[in-house]
Amino acid sequence: MNAFSSTRSDYMVPGKRGFHIDESTLMCQNGCGFYGNPAWQGYCSKCWRDHSQKAKQTQSSPVKEASSNAFAKFSEKKRHQTDKRSNTVRSILKKAHGKLKEQATPPGTITKQKREVSFESQQVGKDFKDFLMILQKPASTDIYKQIYSFVEKVQQDPDMPIDDLSEMVLDFYQSMGEKLQSHIAFKGFDDDQLEQLMGFMEKYLTTRLYKQIFCPLTTDDEEKDIQIQNRIRSLNWISAVQLDAEINDRELSVRDKIDQAVTDVIEMDSKRAPQDKLSCIVRCSKQIFEILKESRGLPASADEFLPALIYIVLKANPPLLKSNIHYITRFCNPSKLMTGEAGYYFTNLVYV
Numbered sequence: 001m002n003a004f005s006s007t008r009s010d011y012m013v014p015g016k017r018g019f020h021i022d023e024s025t026l027m028c029q030n031g032c033g034f035y036g037n038p039a040w041q042g043y044c045s046k047c048w049r050d051h052s053q054k055a056k057q058t059q060s061s062p063v064k065e066a067s068s069n070a071f072a073k074f075s076e077k078k079r080h081q082t083d084k085r086s087n088t089v090r091s092i093l094k095k096a097h098g099k100l101k102e103q104a105t106p107p108g109t110i111t112k113q114k115r116e117v118s119f120e121s122q123q124v125g126k127d128f129k130d131f132l133m134i135l136q137k138p139a140s141t142d143i144y145k146q147i148y149s150f151v152e153k154v155q156q157d158p159d160m161p162i163d164d165l166s167e168m169v170l171d172f173y174q175s176m177g178e179k180l181q182s183h184i185a186f187k188g189f190d191d192d193q194l195e196q197l198m199g200f201m202e203k204y205l206t207t208r209l210y211k212q213i214f215c216p217l218t219t220d221d222e223e224k225d226i227q228i229q230n231r232i233r234s235l236n237w238i239s240a241v242q243l244d245a246e247i248n249d250r251e252l253s254v255r256d257k258i259d260q261a262v263t264d265v266i267e268m269d270s271k272r273a274p275q276d277k278l279s280c281i282v283r284c285s286k287q288i289f290e291i292l293k294e295s296r297g298l299p300a301s302a303d304e305f306l307p308a309l310i311y312i313v314l315k316a317n318p319p320l321l322k323s324n325i326h327y328i329t330r331f332c333n334p335s336k337l338m339t340g341e342a343g344y345y346f347t348n349l350v351y352v
Contacts, residue, residue, distance in 0.1 A: 037329055037337070037350055120272055124207045128200050138185045146176065147201055151208050162216050166330035169205070169213075173333050176201060202333050203273040210272045213331060215323040224322040232317040245307035248295040257294065261287035262316040269319045274332035277324055278342050285345035288312060310352055325350055 029042040037043070132140035150172055154165065180186045180194050189197075206213065215221045240247040248254050264284035268277045288308045292300035300308075318324070328346065329337070337343045 037347065118210075120210070121208050124204050124273075128204045131196070131200050142183075142185060143176075143197070143201070146179075147205060151205060154209055155212065158212055159218075162213070162219055162330065165213060169331055170334060172205075173198070173202065198333060199275060202275060202331075206274055206331050207272045214272075214327050215320065219326075221323040221326055222320075225320045228322055229317060229319075232314055235314055236317075238311075238314055240308075240311050243307045243311050245311045246296050246300070246304055247291055247308055247311060251294070254291055254294055257287055257291045258312070258315065261291065261312045265312060265316045265318050268324050274328045275336065277328055278332060278336060278346060281345050281349055282342050284312065285309070285341075285348075306348060306352070309348055313349075313352055 028047050030047040032047055129144075132144060154160070154168070160168075177198060180189065180197065186194070215225075240249055247258070249258060261284045264280050264287060268280035271277045271280060285305070288305065289300055292304050292308055296304070313321075329350075337346055
């Protein structure tokens with residue numbers, strides 16, 4: 001469900017004026033109590049992964065497995081024979097290549113090309129290392145090796161499908177989270193330290209991989225961005241009154257807050273780490289509640305939030321909105337999206 005492609009009746013709640021989403025719509029359809037996401041068919045991240053895994057297992061039948069095993073044995077035997085014949089040829093070519101390389105390369109010259117690292121990657125790498133300096137050496141060394149190795153592994157496969165890459169990253173978050181909880185090197189860490197450490201790992205990983213994982217060419221994210229941007233542009237005539245948003249935009253102080261909320265949601269596209277993009281959404285949403293409070297003369301509830309959020313998004317027409325939402329969904333630590341105020345605000349934006 002999307003406010004820019006759905007009818008007004010999709011968002012009507014009996015007994016209430018304006019655009020509203022029933023609280024149950026935001027929650028995981030599995031009833032686990034976490035926030036859901038349309039990208040996961042209404043499930044939360046955890047339930048969606050469980051659901052997907054069961055679906056994959058159901059698709060594989062015993063007959064298919066038996067056929068696969070027989071073929072695997074045949075392939076293994078054939079591969080062994082082929083490798084045996086090709087090893088001799090490979091060793092000859094390797095020796096010849098080595099001699100040519102020695103002749104062409106001056107002594108002391110390093111031929112391996114160094115991967116270019118952006119300024120943002122350098123900065124987040126420095127911040128991450130500074131944080132690791134606070135930790136005991138066995139722990140910090142192990143963490144750095146794990147995440148550096150993972151980044152290198154991903155960079156070696158730039159054509160990996162985005163869904164596989166997302167699953168790979170989320171698996172890494174989960175394994176590192178379990179490691180922090182159980183490994184003796186991290187014994188004595190409090191929850192704040194562990195959360196901060198996971199945050200640094202997410203930020204370092206996604207910043208280093210940003211060009212590879214944000215709006216990849218293998219997806220239709222860019223096409224959807226253009227469609228949404230054109231759709232929002234065509235709706236620029238809509239006012240707060242027409243949305244039943246209780247916003248008094250005639251007041252100068254309210255207009256200043258509207259401008260700040262618009263700036264916050266636009267700024268999301270300039271950030272690289274999912275957590276930083278999420279922070280922009282949180283700041284925008286809190287500013288919206290301030291706008292409603294000043295306009296109404298009393299604190300606003302969740303019922304007034306959605307129409308006001310739609311109004312701000314229409315005013316802002318944020319660049320690459322769909323790409324940023326997909327990026328956060330795919331690569332943010334799921335724990336941040338499943339609960340808490342950040343999860344609530346993000347889920348509302350997704351349903352806009």
